[in-house]
Amino acid sequence: xxxxxxxxxxxxxxxxxxxxxxxxxxxxxxxxxxxxxxxxxxxxxxxxxxxxxxxxxxxxxxxxxxxxxxxxxxxxxxxxxxxxxxxxxxxxxxxxxxxxxxxxxxxxxxxxxxxxxxx
Amino acid sequence: xxxxxxxxxxxxxxxxxxxxxxxxxxxxxxxxxxxxxxxxxxxxxxxxxxxxxxxxxxxxxxxxxxxxxxxxxxxxxxxxxxxxxxxxxxxxxxxxxxxxxxxxxxxxxxxxxxxxxxxxxxxxxxxxxxxxxxxxxxxxxxxxxxxxxxxxxxxxxxxxxxxxxxxxxxxxxxxxxxxxxxxxxxxxxxxxxxxxxxxxxxxxxxxxxxxxxxxxxxxxxxxxxxxxxxxxxxxxxxxxxxxxxxxxxxxxxxxxxxxxxxxxxxxxxxxxxxxxxxxxxxxxxxxxxxxxxxxxxxxxxxxxxxxxxxxxxxxxxxxxxxxxxxxxxxxxxxxxxxxxxxxxxxxxxxxxxxxxxxxxxxxxxxxxxxxxxxxxxxxxxxxxxxxxxxxxxxxxxxxxxx
Numbered sequence: 245x246x247x248x249x250x251x252x253x254x255x256x257x258x259x260x261x262x263x264x265x266x267x268x269x270x271x272x273x274x275x276x277x278x279x280x281x282x283x284x285x286x287x288x289x290x291x292x293x294x295x296x297x298x299x300x301x302x303x304x305x306x307x308x309x310x311x312x313x314x315x316x317x318x319x320x321x322x323x324x325x326x327x328x329x330x331x332x333x334x335x336x337x338x339x340x341x342x343x344x345x346x347x348x349x350x351x352x353x354x355x356x357x358x359x360x361x362x363x
Numbered sequence: 364x365x366x367x368x369x370x371x372x373x374x375x376x377x378x379x380x381x382x383x384x385x386x387x388x389x390x391x392x393x394x395x396x397x398x399x400x401x402x403x404x405x406x407x408x409x410x411x412x413x414x415x416x417x418x419x420x421x422x423x424x425x426x427x428x429x430x431x432x433x434x435x436x437x438x439x440x441x442x443x444x445x446x447x448x449x450x451x452x453x454x455x456x457x458x459x460x461x462x463x464x465x466x467x468x469x470x471x472x473x474x475x476x477x478x479x480x481x482x483x484x485x486x487x488x489x490x491x492x493x494x495x496x497x498x499x500x501x502x503x504x505x506x507x508x509x510x511x512x513x514x515x516x517x518x519x520x521x522x523x524x525x526x527x528x529x530x531x532x533x534x535x536x537x538x539x540x541x542x543x544x545x546x547x548x549x550x551x552x553x554x555x556x557x558x559x560x561x562x563x564x565x566x567x568x569x570x571x572x573x574x575x576x577x578x579x580x581x582x583x584x585x586x587x588x589x590x591x592x593x594x595x596x597x598x599x600x601x602x603x604x605x606x607x608x609x610x611x612x613x614x615x616x617x618x619x620x621x622x623x624x625x626x627x628x629x630x631x632x633x634x635x636x637x638x639x640x641x642x643x644x645x646x647x648x649x650x651x652x653x654x655x656x657x658x659x660x661x662x663x664x665x666x667x668x669x670x671x672x673x674x675x676x677x678x679x680x681x682x683x684x685x686x687x688x689x690x691x692x693x694x695x696x697x698x699x700x701x702x703x704x705x706x707x708x709x710x711x712x713x714x715x716x717x718x719x720x721x722x723x724x725x726x727x728x729x730x731x732x733x734x735x736x737x738x739x740x741x742x743x744x745x746x747x748x749x750x751x752x753x754x755x756x757x758x759x760x761x762x763x764x765x
Contacts, residue, residue, distance in 0.1 A: 300691050325673035328677045
């Protein structure tokens with residue numbers, strides 16, 4: 245079971261992701277912004293981070309950049325409502341391994357995770 | 364053909380003065396004070412004209428006009444206000460159907476003659492109009508058939524609201540000119556300075572807005588299972604102080620975000636309270652026990668608003684090949700005017716007029732209606748339109764990068 249950190253400022257969305265993931269994965273933390281995402285990543289070293297982009301204090305792309313600088317083998321899937329091409333390019337540049345656009349269904353989440361962290 | 368803020372302002376002012384002239388005529392006839400509440404010019408998809416009239420029954424008068432401008436115009440009001448209006452004009456006449464109809468025709472004739480004469484005077488040209496025709500109908504069906512728009516998908520609509528002071532009587536004036544003469548006239552009034560916008564780019568932007576609304580509706584459907592359709596998309600031009608008047612006093616629940624980039628501005632996703640509860644409950648995995656709007660409902664609305672906002676602005680960003688960032692959503696629960704007022708005030712520090720982008724979506728399946736309103740920085744919207752490549756207008760989806 246892969247260990248997953250969920251970073252999203254929406255409690256609603258964190259709940260939804262937890263429900264989708266907890267059957268096959270271990271949720272090691274849920275955080276609300278990019279600063280907390282980096283901190284918890286460093287503490288827990290999860291196998292995967294599900295990272296929102298638009299978050300207060302520090303956004304998901306900056307947080308991904310720092311996580312990847314800390315640990316280039318870290319796996320990060322952007323999980324966001326933003327479907328802008330330029331933003332996706334920024335995510336790639338920051339080192340994101342996958343990109344899911346909200347709203348999503350369980351199969352698309354599982355497929356993206358399987359691509360990044362094969363079981 | 365190009366328009367600029369000056370020409371749009373001139374024509375908005377012209378329609379406003381025409382409506383004021385119509386109001387004065389009515390006050391002379393009835394002794395009732397009234398005021399012109401709102402006037403706006405919109406560029407709107409032909410099929411969407413009059414959607415804001417809802418499902419009510421209306422009566423009024425219709426005129427054709429031709430000369431310096433050609434087209435159709437109507438003055439209408441809700442059918443259940445007929446008695447009040449007829450009694451103000453001619454006490455006792457409301458019991459006689461023919462007399463009531465004649466009274467309406469006459470007040471319409473006098474008001475609309477004032478309206479059209481105001482235009483002719485300003486344009487220093489002749490505009491003839493047909494005799495008034497009495498009309499009645501349900502919602503937008505009461506409005507004239509499409510004017511001649513040639514190859515264009517959009518129509519220009521001038522819309523004014525006249526409110527009787529202290530009464531719940533509202534008159535609506537719709538003027539639908541033929542596209543080409545109107546565009547030509549507006550471009551003649553435009554200065555060829557750097558703020559001029561090609562009219563076709565405004566039309567393209569309107570199409571992008573329509574696609575953004577469709578995407579937002581698709582997002583609602585995917586998340587909630589409620590089959591949702593995009594209903595209206597329009598771009599309107601109004602003085603900044605009139606922006607709050609575009610909103611009614613109904614209570615809304617929704618989200619506000621500030622977006623940055625070119626253009627920057629504000630974007631609101633709003634639901635009436637009943638729709639907010641309906642859609643929030645459809646998003647929840649478990650059935651809610653409480654009645655009415657709770658914090659849990661608001662939390663769901665916050666995320667839905669966030670996703671709808673992205674669906675709406677991503678298309679702009681992809682067509683413009685730019686990034687449009689937005690802040691996390693702030694949940695609002697207030698009257699429409701109270702929500703928009705501080706946002707308009709903030710933009711009002713930098714601009715006298717605003718382009719307001721309005722969209723609406725609804726479903727017949729359950730009682731559900733949602734509105735999206737964008738209030739971009741006027742100067743930046745013009746810059747964005749300047750760089751808009753019309754040939755990329757349908758490229759609202761991001762290329763596959765992952």
